[in-house]
Amino acid sequence: MSELKQVKLVLEDGTEIVGKSFGAFTSAAGEVVFSTAMTGYPENLTDPSFAGQILVLTYPMVGNYGVPGEELYESISQIFESDKIHIAGLVVNYYSEEHSHWNATKSLGDWLSEYNIPGIFDVDTRMLTKKLREKGAMLGKIVAEEDVPLHDPNLDNLVAQVSQPGVQHYGTGQHRIVLVDCGTKTNIIRCFLERDVELIRVPWDYDFTTLDYDGLFLSNGPGDPKMCTATIGHLQTALQQDKPIFGICLGSQLMGLAAGGDTFKLKYGHRSHNQPVKLTGTQRSYITSQNHGFAVDTDTLPAEWTMLFENLNDGTCEGIKHKTKPFFSTQFHPEAAGGPQDTEFLFDDFLKVVAEYKAAK
Ligand SMILES: NC(=O)CC[C@H](N)C(=O)O
Known part of the structure; x- marks a missing residue:
């Protein structure tokens, strides 16, 4: 190890865990x-x-396959889910400074340093995770030399910080889809571009209701969905019409809020690649990739909406749909990246609905 400086992880309940620094030697909350x-x-x-989160990885050895180099697909990253690191800090048990993989170009520590993001290792992540499961997600900070105050990122409009300004066009195809960028993962764009779509990416607060399109897509994004009042307002207008709408993760929560339902914060969220969900009205289940801390409260949905998928671990809502109009959403990530691609067919289902809507016009 080139650098073995001490840093500590401090939680809002007073827990202090001393570990070793990797990545940037700096403090973050x-x-x-x-x-x-x-x-x-x-x-x-x-x-x-x-964005705004200090991520604890429970897998015990991290960094051994390094970090791939950047390659472009159209004008977006081929490999990464956006053009920078968004986490506030990283917590791991064993950090492998040595890495080996066919497409690695740098170490995880060097990559974190490039973006000035601190990492801490030599942490008992099993103990830490048990604590977070018992008490729920907590505020915390990685402290290097200078102390920093605790900060709750869910009080910020994080979507406004990560949504890209300006309207961008990608690809050519028979279906014109508007993608509302609340912090979209690039694999959502890749999934559309592999499917005969012309994509128009607009910022989170853009009034897309004036655009000429065949289908509307609402992306994932950070923070509390209730912060996205501008998107919810435009979405309410779109819900009055009949054009197909598909939302993923934050997009699902925004659809629930625009429909008149409510969202709530889960105790510690769902973040993994093996979350089981069941398609309502069937015995069919899927293994899904997830990353969310909030969820739609199914009981608050108006009568014309229903739960589309249910989480088989805790029974919470994993997607909603309108009973008569072509509007549906998933709380999980059909585009995966990373994770299983078992539900990627939902992009095909959406485009089928778009084609049917156009044929019926
Ligand atoms: N991946 C996402 O879109 C997350 C949505 C939202 N920020 C949540 O934590 O629930």
């Missing part, structure tokens, strides 16, 4: 959450939905 995914740190760290 955020909401401490854990993910039980066994792989996928390049994807997770660049997922904008993690």
Whole structure:
């Protein structure tokens, strides 16, 4: 190890864990959450939905496959889920400074340093995760030399910080889809571009209701969905019409709120690549990739809406649909990256609904 400086992780309940520094030797505060995914740190760290969060990885050895180099697909990253690291800090048990993988170009520590993000290792992540499961996600901070105050990122409009300004066009195809960028993962864009779609990406607060499109897509994104009042307002207008709408994760929560339902904060969230969900009205279940701390409260949905998927671990809502109009959503990530691609067919289902809507016009 080139650097073995001490840093500590401090939680809002007073817990202090001393560990060793990797990545940037700096202090940072955020909401401490854990993910039980066994792989996928390049994807997770660049997922904008993690903005403001200090991420604890429960998989015991992290860093051994390094970090891939950047390659472009159209004008977006081929490999990463956005163009930068979004987490506030990283907590692992064993950090492997040595890495070996065919497409690795740098170490995880060097990559974190590039973005000035602190990492702490030599932490008993099993003990820490048990604590977060018992008490719920907590505020916390990684402290290097200078102390920093605790900060609750869910009080910030994080979506406004990660949504890209300006309207961007990608691809050509027979279906014109508007993607409302609340912090979209690039694999959502890749999934659409592989499917005969012309994509128009607009910022979270853009009035897309004036655009000419065949289908509307609402992306994932960080923080409390109730912060996205501008998106919810535009969505309410879209819900009056009949054009197909598909939302993922934050997009699902926004759909629930625009429909008149409510969202609530889960105790410690769902962050992993093996979350089981059941399709309502069937015995069919899917293993899904997830990263969320909030959920739609199914009991608050108006009569014309219903739960589409249910989480088989805790019974919470994993997607909703309108009973008569072509509007549906998933709380999980059909685009995965990382995680299983078992539900990627939902992009095909959405485009089928778009084609039917156009044919019936
Ligand atoms: N991945 C996401 O879109 C997350 C949505 C929301 N920020 C949550 O934590 O529930």
